[in-house]
Amino acid sequence: PHRGFLTMEFPFDINSLFPERISVLDHHLQPGRRTHTSKATLENQLATVLDKMGEASAKAQQLSAPITNTLRMQTNQHRLYLLKDGHANHGKGVTIGFLKVGHKKLFVLDGRGAHIEMEPLCVLDFYVHVSLQRHGYGKELFDYMIQYESVKPDHLAIDRPSSKFLCFLRKHYGLASTIP
Numbered sequence: 001p002h003r004g005f006l007t008m009e010f011p012f013d014i015n016s017l018f019p020e021r022i023s024v025l026d027h028h029l030q031p032g033r034r035t036h037t038s039k040a041t042l043e044n045q046l047a048t049v050l051d052k053m054g055e056a057s058a059k060a061q062q063l064s065a066p067i068t069n070t071l072r073m074q075t076n077q078h079r080l081y082l083l084k085d086g087h088a089n090h091g092k093g094v095t096i097g098f099l100k101v102g103h104k105k106l107f108v109l110d111g112r113g114a115h116i117e118m119e120p121l122c123v124l125d126f127y128v129h130v131s132l133q134r135h136g137y138g139k140e141l142f143d144y145m146i147q148y149e150s151v152k153p154d155h156l157a158i159d160r161p162s163s164k165f166l167c168f169l170r171k172h173y174g175l176a177s178t179i180p
Contacts, residue, residue: 008053008129012045013037014093015086022144025050025080029073046070050080053098057127061162068100068125078102078124081148083141097128099141101149106157120157121149126165139172 016037017023029046037045047070054068073080081099088094104122107115128138146153153173158165169175 008056008095009089010045010049010052010092010095012092014049014084014089014095015091017042017046017049018082018084018093018095021084021086022141023082023084024148025073025082027074027077029070049082049095053082053095053127054125056129057098057125060127060130068098068127076102079149081141081145083128083137095129096132096137097141098125099123099127099145100125101145101156104157104159106159118157120155121151122157122159123161123165124159138168142168142172 029043029050050068050070050073051066054066054072057068058064058066068080072078078100079102081101083096083098084093085096086093100123101121102124103119104124105117105119106122107117110116126138126141128141142153146156153169154175158169161169
């Protein structure tokens with residue numbers, strides 16, 4: 001396999017795409033600061049990063065197909081928080097992980113068992129590279145997102161959370177009970 005896929009290193013400068021430690025992308029997918037690199041090249045590089053990270057997330061979750069990629073980001077009103085280490089890879093930077101959120105129509109059960117339709121902010125995809133898990137990066141991303149979105153962790157919806165994610169929420173935010 002391609003080394004960059006395993007380590008989230010890319011053969012181009014991540015720092016020119018994502019100027020901040022945590023960058024927020026929406027459906028416009030605007031690359032970072034202007035450099036000598038053409039806009040088309042930056043857009044292609046951004047697509048490569050999103051698609052490779054989405055593939056890595058799908059593989060880690062044992063999904064048949066990625067739920068995060070460039071096309072899905074362009075066609076939905078989602079926000080993606082991307083965390084990088086700007087000093088790694090000889091100063092070109094590496095991506096560490098991402099967290100994707102968006103509003104989603106869900107049907108939940110109330111206390112009496114009746115279905116209620118809601119459209120809460122949902123965590124749609126959450127990935128930290130396997131070699132970098134348990135170093136605080138997931139919590140850093142999640143804390144940044146809840147501050148940016150002005151939302152409390154217990155007000156977020158998570159559609160079909162993995163057991164790993166449920167453990168993360170219990171450990172860091174004391175969230176243990178779920179609403180079916």
